[in-house]
Amino acid sequence: MSYVIKTNQLSKAYKGKEVVTNVNMKVKKGEIYGFLGPNGAGKTTIMKMITNLVKPTSGEIELFGEKLTNTSYELLKRMGSIIEYPVFYDRLTARENLELHCEYMGYYDKRAIDSALDLVKLKDIDNKSVKEFSLGMKQRLAIARAIITKPELLILDEPINGLDPVGIKELRDLFHMLCREYGITMLVSSHILGEMEQIADTIGVINEGKLIKEVSMDEIREQNTDYVELSVRNVKKAFYVLDEVLHLTNFKVVDASRFRIYDTSISQSEISKTLILNGVMIEEINKKNHSLEDYFLTLLNGGGISA
Template sequence: MSIIIRTSHLTKSFQGKEAVSDVSMSVSQGQIYGFLGPNGSGKTTVMKMLLNLVKPTCGDIEIFGEPLIQSSIEYLKRIGSIIEYPIFYDKLTALENLEIHCAYMGFYNKKAIKETLELVHLTNVDHKSVRDFSLGMKQRLGIARAIITKPELLILDEPINGLDPSGMKDMRNIFSMLSKEYGMTLLISSHLLGEVELIADTIGIIKSGRMIQEVSMDTMRGRNTDYVELKTSDYKKAALILESKLQLRNFKVMDESVIRIYDTTIAQSDISKTLILNDVAIESINKKTASLEEYFLTQIGGMENVG
């Protein structure tokens, strides 16, 4: 499988301060790559550098196997993108906006315009100006514009902002279809971690401009992410019993009422029995599975400014 995007030690400084620092990432052909990070972590800056909108301070970028240089422009014909908030000619209709985009891209297929609007569920808007669209409708139009030419690579910065749950599901299905049926490669940033978990093949986690981890979802799913969650008002005594009576070491006190036990070799019933025999009152005890969101928050160190 060929590599569509490769960055090596990518760094960008603004006024002497590094917004992106030593980022190396790899996106394979046909893959959906989820790019995760808190607000201000550098996701958008990386995407802008991939599109030559921002020039790196140092480091290397390869797109489609070719090094990206300041004068690179032809490769953009093979890419569809949304960066930050999509901008349109507000007085024109959705169809007219797509016609202009297609002319600019040298893509002349009026049938494709209608089909793409239907694909993103933007119908019955033939005479409606884009300025009268809701945020969700503009986001759908932005996605339509990005995918209409069936590009080899899609770079999408928060593509489901402003969409309701039904719209998110629609886009999730579209992205999966583009990857599977057209072999399209997608780089998607999002703060909606549950959505990324459902469609991504690989995730890259970035914090404070640095890539923390790049991992395949198959690897994530193969890990032992099951745990037992114990709720008790006597968490200190419960922790002592788990360690002294059951010889458990792989557990974590989450707060003053919750303990997570990651060692699943001991039966849940044995944990309950031992705690009760040692006068520890149990409010609840349940087996659970860690989500991508929990993994992500563990990696970045908390909930602050996720987005």
Template sequence: MVYIIKTNNVTKCFQGKEVVSNINMNVKKGEIYGFLGPNGSGKTTLMKMLTNLIKPTAGEIEIFGQPLTPSSSYDVLGRIGSMIEYPIFYEKFTAKENLELHCEYMGYHNKKAINEVLEMVHLINIENKPVENFSLGMKQRLGIARAIITRPELLILDEPINGLDPIGIREIRNLFKLLCKEYDITMLISSHILAEIEQMADTIGVINKGKLIEEVSMEEMREKNTEYMELVTSNLTRACFILENRLHLRNFKIIDQKIIRIFEQSVSQLEISKTMILNDIEIESMSKKITSLEEYFMGLMDKEKQDQVR
């Protein structure tokens, strides 16, 4: 297994307080790694260490199989595209002029790449428009364009779909999948939009209060997840009674005033529906579902809280 990023007990302290604690992250070549965590959990701090913007207090970082050090960082960073926090541009310049400057700085001289990459992020008809007149979503697109223009081997993107509308989110999601599959670009992407990460990530890492509490492939996560039937009814109390006393089910959970999740597989959906109807319980809907990444993530957060209380 080839790892593009490996960290060994990476720790960062600010003013004597640990904000990242003993992180051991493993990002495989050719995958999209979704980096998840609440605000202030340490995602951006770790990404800044990976791009050498700040130095770790302790621990080691390996990128492309070699330690990230002051002497090696120049070569390593030339193979990385990144967008950390809010992208900054020369506001009076156009998108094309900003990209030309970036290419000059990076020593990348493919003139055709600028128009190609602007088309890839769907920034069109903006030739004479200064960046100061761009919307937040347009600036995000330009930030992504700048990160990918040199065809890097590794992309590190911090909340790249912030400010995008639903159409824009779908376009960028498809772009990331294309870059990973067709261009063999490894990606580390942080996001608070869990449904998007679920659709494109191969592996997820979950960080909370500076500690990496989970690193798991999406395939493993889906195997761990539980199928259940979700019953929506306005007669919640009576429906629970029927489940327990008529159908002899015990493994179900009340989610809110109208929703029950049934985790037992011993009784079919048809049998449950039939029994409810025969007992004059109106069913608004009933469907088979599987635990989502959002529910998995929230479960991890709840477990962390319970562990801290003990």
């Protein structure tokens, strides 16, 4: 297995307090690795250590099979990144900002600027200064800057912040294209679980500075269980019908009005019919399955998920 990023017992402390603790993560070549965790979990700190913006207190980082050091300039040239809020020369245009970036990166393919702006849908704004850009436009420009030198590794910290649903879908398609067609490996953090579910090949869940789980999305999908979610007015009566009339054993009460029924031997229509015939008023009934959000929240709450 070829890994683009490997960390070994990676830790970081500020003023004696650890914010990242013994993280061992592995990002495979050519995949999109989704980094999930609540605010303050340590995602950005780890990304800063991988890009050499912050030095680890202990542990090691390998990039492209080589140990990252203070003088790993050639390794860093193979990367593109957005860490936290992107900063530009506000009085310059998008093109002028990218030209400056190419200058200090020693990259002189002028066609790459047109290509990058086109990919992020910013091609026809040559006369507009960046100070006039919306947050979403700045986010797009940051991604253009990150990909313009055709890096082998992209590290993107909350890249879809500030984008509307159309913009999010466009970037989702762009990420897939960069990964599949250009072979770019991506480490992407986000708090939007539904989007990460559609983007990532592998998920790393981090909480309180510790990597709780690394698991492929395929494994999560295999564990997903279809169930019927039922909302009723009379929970006690519904419980009686499910238990004593339908003889179901695999169901649970979620809250004061909802059940989840995991028994696949009985149809949704049969459940509805039996409840109604026995005087149970149904507010809502839907077939669902466990999502990445369910998986994520269960892990954070200390649930025992095996993979």
